Amino acid sequence: MRASVHRFTMRDPGDVSELAAAINAGKVNPFHIVAVLGKTEGNGLVNDFTRGYLTQSLKLLLAETLGATMEAIGEKVIFVFSGGTEGVLTPHYVVFSVAPGEHVSTGKKTLAVGTAFTPVLKPEDLGRMAHVNSIADAVRAAMAQARIADAGDVHFVQVKGPCVTTERAAEARARGAQLITADPNKSMAYTRVAGAFGVAAALGELPPEKIREDAFFSRLDWFSERASISSGVEVAVNEVMVLGNSAAWNSDYVIAHRPMVDALDVNAIYAVLQDLGIHALGDNTAPALGRIACAMVKCEPDASGYVRGQRHTMWQDGDINAQRHIRGAVGGLVAGVIADTRIFVSGGAEHQGPPGGGMIALVAKAA
């Protein structure tokens, strides 16, 4: 099997012309597409409709190209978009494709991609252990599909999970079921946390005794350093994509990651570059940086109100949401180091990396 990564930019969230051109030119086989990950130029908050707009636009293109319905595309391909291209960030999307075919392993590990979907969860199970376990199962299934046996070879797990909606809450109440919360925003946070614990469980990042509900939001020092979780009303099941390295694949790419201890952790960025053999210490004109195919970052405003001992104002700003602030700052830092502004920077990093920090994962052409 062979995993490919293609990165495209767009004029606006309705512009999928670059992917269309790549398909027409034979550079991307639309039948092989398994996931699309991207940044859109909305605010990344509740009223950000650029994610839905891009999703609709891509489904339209793929449905037409593949002669399928838009619904069928949605059941086959994972679409995960994070809104908010603050600062220097560039709206873009990355298309992950898997070409089937056996490969005689040489022992060299290259990029492996696996996807999985959980069953539909009951509203009352969202944000609870049932949710955690369901995601852990899906991560294991995606690992199996990616033929990754050692969890240490997994470097990035993207989960997109559902949250409570008004309709789902009403249905649950009608049955007498009790929800952990009926507030969609809070439910989204619970889903992210359940996802983080689910990934940590599947990858063995936390021992089984730490996978428990009373740790949610309280034991922020218990986290997955490879999970990137988003949540939204638009999905009904949890969608999981696992990225790692495996000797069963003959991809042109490899992946690495590092946790970021805080929003200033330039050391982590240089460390992941070193993991990939990219030497660019203090020099972002180094040609080796051109090997980077895809960059993913998770971050969050430090809950303490301080970064390295100094006060930040992100939580007090009534004009700009704290998540927009942190994406702009960490995006600026990573972009400066790697000399590229096409970075998937996502906030809301509860239990995803150290508190106040997050993680960075890079996919690069193999050296």
Place this chain on the structure above:
Amino acid sequence: MRASVHRFTMRDPGDVSELAAAINAGKVNPFHIVAVLGKTEGNGLVNDFTRGYLTQSLKLLLAETLGATMEAIGEKVIFVFSGGTEGVLTPHYVVFSVAPGEHVSTGKKTLAVGTAFTPVLKPEDLGRMAHVNSIADAVRAAMAQARIADAGDVHFVQVKGPCVTTERAAEARARGAQLITADPNKSMAYTRVAGAFGVAAALGELPPEKIREDAFFSRLDWFSERASISSGVEVAVNEVMVLGNSAAWNSDYVIAHRPMVDALDVNAIYAVLQDLGIHALGDNTAPALGRIACAMVKCEPDASGYVRGQRHTMWQDGDINAQRHIRGAVGGLVAGVIADTRIFVSGGAEHQGPPGGGMIALVAKAA
């Protein structure tokens, strides 16, 4: 002479308790204060009143401490505040003090500070060659006060200049005088440009034949790499502070600077650290970074709409002003490299550093 640099943080723009405590403790001699440079937590735009609030609060403190009127303080001390602590940036202010006294030079150059004020300019002269020449004269006066003979020893020139106001425009029109613009916002930009050319002229960064009005806003490749200009309705004259190194001073500090070619120029940041003998390549836990006493950065959103070939969305965002975006991004980059969020990051960098870029200046304890 001996220049000192003290950096303070605050809870809000009315909180000057840290300076008050330092004065009470004898750490800062209030009679020696010549300038205060800072970042306040407003939006940095027209309706940012945090700058005026902090100025009023500091004048109140110093007037009471020195037994002077607030007006007298304003005529003696330069107050320059930039609003906007986007991302990880910390509201803070830096107090520059000069202790008089001769010094037997050892040849070693240390931090030198000079200030100067221009005469009041007529409204019709704002943004014209008369304005440029007036600022150039003031820069030369401040250099002389700082005992810097070689313009190569100047590393940072802060100018705060007036702009046209409704009242000033009316007065000029009544005399039949013609203004370059009656729009306060445009006038502010003209003042910044006149300041940049004035600094460039005084420092010899541009040859005399390039110091001309038709280059304003058009020849963006003609710039000063050491000017940092701000403008506001609250000042009537141009206030100038020159920072450099001079053998006539026995300060504990030195200063260095580098132009930044764009918003991603991490190389410039590492270069200025190297100029100061601070070795922290890829490692922001390096103890030498603790020598930094004060950081100043000038930046702007690239007018082309692209950074390193990729589209940015700063100019199209109707919710967050482009200057707020760029301050957050460049602030995040610099803070990550130097492990400190107390950075004076200012936008509006026309002719102040390369287009789309800007400059960075650092004051540090001498090694």
Place this chain on the structure above:
Amino acid sequence: MRASVHRFTMRDPGDVSELAAAINAGKVNPFHIVAVLGKTEGNGLVNDFTRGYLTQSLKLLLAETLGATMEAIGEKVIFVFSGGTEGVLTPHYVVFSVAPGEHVSTGKKTLAVGTAFTPVLKPEDLGRMAHVNSIADAVRAAMAQARIADAGDVHFVQVKGPCVTTERAAEARARGAQLITADPNKSMAYTRVAGAFGVAAALGELPPEKIREDAFFSRLDWFSERASISSGVEVAVNEVMVLGNSAAWNSDYVIAHRPMVDALDVNAIYAVLQDLGIHALGDNTAPALGRIACAMVKCEPDASGYVRGQRHTMWQDGDINAQRHIRGAVGGLVAGVIADTRIFVSGGAEHQGPPGGGMIALVAKAA
């Protein structure tokens, strides 16, 4: 002929389920739809993609329903969406349908709808007299289609016109053609002004000698009180919809309008209600208000910075765009009087109603 007005709300800009249900229930004949006018919940500024998203969603629905391509729908139906549901405003869209069929006139005038498209304009003609004349022709064509002979019977003219884009500007420059502006935002304003003068010319609101380019943006006291113009990169031709009353129609609705002298003009709102025979003076619980089928308002922040002699802060606010401020305020006023928040409130009212004011048009069930 018979004109119908159906008003729908949506959960988000991708939700067209209410129209789909109305079509399925036989309440709306999709073949009769000629125009859709609506408010979407974006910011109404350059980076508002909710307009495009709703347009795409409606085209998808109609293409599927009518067995046509999305392109064909776009050439037949006018879609005009204004972003920004500030304050109490409700995202909604109004579907205008025309059922063909002759009608034996009783002399009673009821709602008449006409639409027209201009030819494609050259980029260098945008914002010039050629543009004005082209729109005036289209307004006359739409009036003819609406069988309105007397311009006094026209109460609302919506125009959506193209603006210069980077591509169009490049093409023009390659031919040596000179554009009035290459800046898309300025071009949008020029298109709005050309539209306003075009409508004023066609309706005889301004005498021919006042229809001239040097009045653009300067003679703000020359205006159309029935024009509502929007502009965007997404259209290539000018799309025109005329609403008025005509004895040639047997619609259930009538329309009336009034200019608003400023943002506080509650008198105008009560006047238009009186025009429609709706008695609700000081009482928004009056049942007659239930006759209102559709409300359209044009407004703008007073350029002087004052409303009724008192300062407003809309132009100085760096956090909220002035158009968002004024839509929220005028929307709140109209909604309070008519007890309905489903109002098409649009800003950018240059030469569309008195300066600092605008207009209000209401479609209501005939008494």
Place this chain on the structure above:
Amino acid sequence: MRASVHRFTMRDPGDVSELAAAINAGKVNPFHIVAVLGKTEGNGLVNDFTRGYLTQSLKLLLAETLGATMEAIGEKVIFVFSGGTEGVLTPHYVVFSVAPGEHVSTGKKTLAVGTAFTPVLKPEDLGRMAHVNSIADAVRAAMAQARIADAGDVHFVQVKGPCVTTERAAEARARGAQLITADPNKSMAYTRVAGAFGVAAALGELPPEKIREDAFFSRLDWFSERASISSGVEVAVNEVMVLGNSAAWNSDYVIAHRPMVDALDVNAIYAVLQDLGIHALGDNTAPALGRIACAMVKCEPDASGYVRGQRHTMWQDGDINAQRHIRGAVGGLVAGVIADTRIFVSGGAEHQGPPGGGMIALVAKAA
């Protein structure tokens, strides 16, 4: 006794020149000033420093004028500023003065003003019954000072109360005391609610059995229709101002108020005008509107997400805070009816007027 009301506008929050001029001209006796109520042009949220800036500026002016310290002014005069002049609203402040002196009552009731301060509350008492009772006592004291015996004659009660701060929370925890919340934002809401119940208790708007903690935030149908409560970190005690009508005063003014059932309640606005004998039904050019001296409005975004059955988007907007939306909309409505934009519009109306609504109070010259 004689109460006076003077309304002033300002260029910015540091501009108190209009009051200074009025004092110099003998129009305002600075010794008689008891309270200042105003709107400043910040965002009205946590990081709005325009309130503190105006307070500091006024204290400076009054301290200099009266030869007192700024602290002494703060202990004598109540300063209540609400940030946010969204839409058409005008930054302004209203100075309430009381001239002493006995008055032979004619039975005619005119404007009466009373102020009171509570003792300092312990942090653990904030938002609890002790807080409610303390405020109720202060309201009764202010009524007594205003010589209002019948609570029905009270039309507006402004309370400004303290909230938990980091320091106060730490002090409480050190003593082992338990806070209702340590989050300043939540604490502010609790203070507003405690204030509303305190006012309702003192005025008899709610029976004693409904004054209880378990009703806080839950029984939103239990409210005061005359309370306007704000909270902030800058005060240590609760400050109370009662406005009503009393035969013991010979003021030139009278006051009236009405609850507003929702954000569209134009009927309430016309009702309060009628209470004052101001006839302006549907006509905001009516000269009688010139009698209005001061307008105060309390409002809030409907928690249900709907206004009169239609969805609003205030709670979902990530770019503009819901309180800013509602102030702009309700401010626009009131300004349109009374033809004046100098309105004290304040959000955060929990238990202050009907849920989703609020109240309006007008002070006017007696007919």
